[in-house]
Amino acid sequence: xxxxxxxxxxxxxxxxxxxxxxxxxxxxxxxxxxxxxxxxxxxxxxxxxxxxxxxxxxxxxxxxxxxxxxxxxxxxxxxxxxxxxxxxxxxxxxxxxxxxxxxxxxxxxxxxxxxxxxxxxxxxxxxxxxxxxxxxxxxxxxxxxxxxxxxxxxxxxxxxxxxxxxxxxxxxxxxxxxxxxxxxxxxxxxxxxxxxxxxxxxxxxxxxxxxxxxxxxxxxxxxxxxxxxxxxxx
Numbered sequence: 121x122x123x124x125x126x127x128x129x130x131x132x133x134x135x136x137x138x139x140x141x142x143x144x145x146x147x148x149x150x151x152x153x154x155x156x157x158x159x160x161x162x163x164x165x166x167x168x169x170x171x172x173x174x175x176x177x178x179x180x181x182x183x184x185x186x187x188x189x190x191x192x193x194x195x196x197x198x199x200x201x202x203x204x205x206x207x208x209x210x211x212x213x214x215x216x217x218x219x220x221x222x223x224x225x226x227x228x229x230x231x232x233x234x235x236x237x238x239x240x241x242x243x244x245x246x247x248x249x250x251x252x253x254x255x256x257x258x259x260x261x262x263x264x265x266x267x268x269x270x271x272x273x274x275x276x277x278x279x280x281x282x283x284x285x286x287x288x289x290x291x292x293x294x295x296x297x298x299x300x301x302x303x304x305x306x307x308x309x310x311x312x313x314x315x316x317x318x319x320x321x322x323x324x325x326x327x328x329x330x331x332x333x334x335x336x337x338x339x340x341x342x343x344x345x346x347x348x349x350x351x352x353x354x
Contacts, residue, residue: 125167127153128174130181134166143169145177151184153177190350196238202226204248206299211241219244242293242353249273249296253303257289260307264330266314277354280306280341283313294348298341305337 124131132145132153143166144156157166170177201208204226212225220227221244228240250273257271269287276282276292283289289310295303308331316323327334 125155125163125170127167127170128178130177132170132177136161145170145173147177147180147184149184149188151181151188153181187349191352194350194352195234196241197234198228198237202241203297204245205252205296206302211237219247221248238353245296246273246293249291249293252296252300253291253307256300256304257307257311260304260330261311264308264311266311268311268314277349280345281310283310283317285317287314294353297348298344299337301333302337302340302344305331305334306341309334 124133126132130153132155133148135154135156136159137156138159140156140158142158143161146154146156148154155166155170196202196211198211198213200211202211204221207223209221209223210225212227213230214220214227215230216227217229219229219240226241226244228237232240253273254271257268261268267287268283268289270289272288272290273293274290275294276290277294279292280295281289281291289307291306291310295306298306305327309327312323312326312330315326324334331337
């Protein structure tokens, strides 16, 4: 099997696997379309399937180029404003060697280059996320008469939060950029999975009971996630 095929002017990488039975198309982080294909599928058949998704490939490659260009141009400097708990904080230098924050600013040591400054901002985000989310999980879980096993903060870029079958709740630190009411929705969503480990009608009825405006906050978070994807926090 060849390594690439040309679809709509794009060189698409082929990723054969003996385990696959169908063709899956995705856009890799570098903007190149990838076709996950059964190892023994003839090239002509792969091409035939891929051609059906010509328009999809064009649209999503354009979107990936937009994201990559935006991420490449993303920088942080002293004086910039960053999202936090539905508002903004100003990145500010101070004479201390440690990071700090209040309701108006993120305070960083003087003289940090752009990469160290970005890491320092992320450090503050993680501290805020741990403090705020842990407290709200405790308060909301008590109201809902639930007892999660643990609460963890991670750096996931594909979802806001997860709930494991062992009732461990995991939240991405990016959550702290959202409005506190949206964070409450994220927490309630995961707590409801302790009752219903699915997204059935019963699950959403539970979410609606504890967060009647959940549909609004779902859309709000979708919009925010799109904005975050255009920034380079990795």
